[in-house]
Amino acid sequence: MPTSSKLIVMGGSWGGIQASLSVLKDLPASYSIPIILVLHRLRNQEGSLQEVFARKLLLQVAEVEEKEPALPGHVYLAPANYHVLLEKDHTFSLDDSEQENYSRPSIDVTFTSAADVFGENTVGILLSGASRDGSSGLKYIFEKGGMAVAQDPHEAEVATMPQAAIDSIPGCSIMNVARIKEFLLSLHEH
Template identity: 50%
Template sequence: MSTPAPLTELEAYLAALLQGRHFEAAVIGASAGGVAALLEILPGLPREVPVPVVVVVHMLRGRSSQLAELFASRLAIPVREAGDKEDVAPGAVYFAPADYHLSVENDATFSLSNEPLHIFSRPAIDFAMQSAADAYGPNLVGILLTGASHDGAAGLAAIGAAGGLTVVQDPHEAQSPLMPEAAIRLRQPDLVLPLRDIRTLLARLERGNS
């Protein structure tokens, strides 16, 4: 019988941080440079990902989103565009559709709206994160990646205030550091990590029994 490989320093730290914590969902926000960043972290998701992963990426207005198709060919788990009134179910990655704000209702279903732009964006990261914080409370992971605006800073702060785990990409490696820097200024996140370590974190999430 082979001996398990020893944990790296990061893996040991994450194991201690996550011990006793269980999660019901993860929300990821990104803007400029976000697709490349997501291509580094999402393929690290386990084949049977234990939580739903909701992704909001800023897009140019007037263009349809091809993100679900792009990532479906690269991940071993279901990837789809979130639909209005659809259940937020574990085992899948959901992308916000173009030109709609995406929210998570308290009954763990999606809601789409065409409310005015928020910080020049629709979908807005703040909408998804703040609503998910209300729905999942401490059982939520929020991750904010590269971007060229401060959208997502308030949303991530709301997740932190609700007791959820907050993670920001290291601004020093971000293609556009404005978004992670804004989040750090507003409320210190639990973790500031490079993409390779965010990938490791996602792979270690455990789902609660509720």
């Protein structure tokens, strides 16, 4: 299966920034699968998130831009106040419609969109967070044949988000941050 047909989508809220940095920090610059990261942040918080990730990761870090293709070796951050969607041609589109689960960007919106385009080649990962956003999107990925992973709630800074996913997805894989990192490295095609 060509690498370009795979996608990793990751979401988190409270505690999710630290967890996602821990998961992503050792992935090689040549990592073979695009990664989209949807983190809830304060509405008035501007760009600094991209700088934080760019300093700590080997991967290219970019904020999602309209019509840009999802490329390997990149982590794409959902911009503040926009939902991130994927198109059939594997490019991004941004949407500023209503909040979902009190959030924009909404993890559910991106996860669902990714599963519609990438189907069974979608890997969804839900990290620490204080809301239930992401659990229905992760369930949708699982129902489309993709892989559903939730951070171990015992390790998460706030267990609500991963626990909601585990409760709603019978086949959800539960992993701590170190195991998620190993899992992502195992998916990498050299």
